Amino acid sequence: MTTSTPGGGSPLRSSSGIWLVAEREIGSKLRSKAFIISTVILMAIALAGILIGGFASKSGADDKTPVAVTAETSSVVSALPGVEVTEVADDAAAEALVRDEKVDAAVVSGTGPTGVTILALKDAPSSLVSGLSQAPEVQILEPATTNPLLRYFIALAFGLVFLMAASTFGGTIAQSVVEEKQTRVVELLLSAMPARTLLAGKVIGNTILAMAQILVLAAVATIGLIATGQNDVLTMLGTPIIWFAVFFLFGFVLLASLFAAAASMVSRQEDIGATTTPITMLIMAPYILVIVFNDNPLVLTIMSYVPFSAPVGMPMRLFVGEAQWWEPILSLAILLASCVAAIAIGAKIYENSLLRMGSRVKLTEALRG
Structure with missing residues (x-):
């Protein structure tokens, strides 16, 4: 599939157009000092948290009576x-x-x-007294599979990383779409490539950036755990982190498509919140739920099969050992099906709203075209 470039130049293939837009999105973000500084700060906070936790646990273990x-x-x-x-x-x-x-x-x-x-x-010493005291036999009916404090911090980490990455890059896509509409640059872009090509480039470019940030965070976490001698925690986190990256990849593509579609319905930066707030709420929900209900198997199970919360819920269940081997595969299949549906709906809204200036486009009108 090819389209003519403005001014009668050589035709532009869809694949070339997608990568041109993706490179533009990546380049503009990497040239942003705010993005680089915020990324470095995020890495530093993650590493500091791991180092402090590791040294504190080690010092606690070495503090003997x-x-x-x-x-x-x-x-x-x-x-x-x-x-x-x-x-x-x-x-x-x-x-x-x-x-x-x-x-x-x-x-x-x-x-x-x-x-x-x-x-x-x-x-x-109270620890010595309790250790030598006679205590009745205790039988735990539902023993905890992990340390409750460790479980809470892992839940916080998964939820926070998902929230920060999805909201940051989703917001970038929304601002980029509205900026192009507001400056009418989109009219030049659409004369060189179809709207779906433009949308695909934006989604792919920001997905690459988001995944790169996730992988760097995973590397920082691995280095920090090894440096503090927390090899047992690293072993427990290995498989959940891999699944988190896989689920995040497709979950972000789903959210990015919706962010672009929602932003295309308005023509001013001030109006972005009116259409993207529901999507932002979908991103915040898993963060809140996994922190509040990290010890509730039923809530985590429901989260692991809902597309918007599966990137957080399923890795958390894998970490605590509550998921069967086939459950991540089934959850991923549901997420992929939802991703395809979201891309189709988002592309339709994006195509039908991108050139409509002025007042906000209603959702029913954007779907009808």
Whole structure:
């Protein structure tokens, strides 16, 4: 498929037109100092969060309570986590270490139910007391698959990355469409290529930028986890991050098509919000839901099959081990079908509204043409 360029020049192929528009979108964004600075800040925040969390967990693990023990109590205390054991000859030597403040407490033989006694100068370490206390047998019916705090931060990370990337690049597409309409540059562009070619170029260009940012964030996260020795967390996150990138790719194409279509219905920058607000709400919903309901299996399951929230919901379920092997495939198939439908509807609205200036085009009119 070819079209003539303005002034009677050589015809322009659709594929060439798509890449020309995509290169223009990418180049304009990369030349923007605001975009570069915001990207660097986002990377720095992500790396700082990982480093701080890793060092804090490591320092917490290394912070052990010094405890004096005798030969009779050594086996009991050594099995406790977070305890640094110093074995002495007898109870008197253990008591002497406590009085000299060389240890926080001492565990010696006793006549109570536990068979041991804790000696402390002023206050006994609560972790030591609870560790040596007799407790009833506990049976957990629904054990947590991950640390609740870690689960919350992973949910926050997935939701925030999706929100920031989708809203940033979706907003860029909307502003670009309206700017071209407002300056009437779109009339020159449409004389060189079809509207669908122009739309495809904008979507592809911004998708490349968004995916590049996601991949850089993934690389930063990997480096940070390795640097802080959080290899177990990295192992758990490997598959979910890959699926997040795949779901985000098609989810963003869906959203980008809708952003371009919504923006084509207005002719002024001030009116963008009137048509793009519903799409922005669709982007914010997964962010809010995954933070509030990250420990609710039912909500996460529903999110993982809804096209707008699947890029967040399904990777989260994979991280906590609540998804079967076939569920990401089924969810991706639903997302792909929704993506095709959104592109078709968005292209129709875009074609029918792009050259209509003045007041806002109604959705029914844009669909009818």
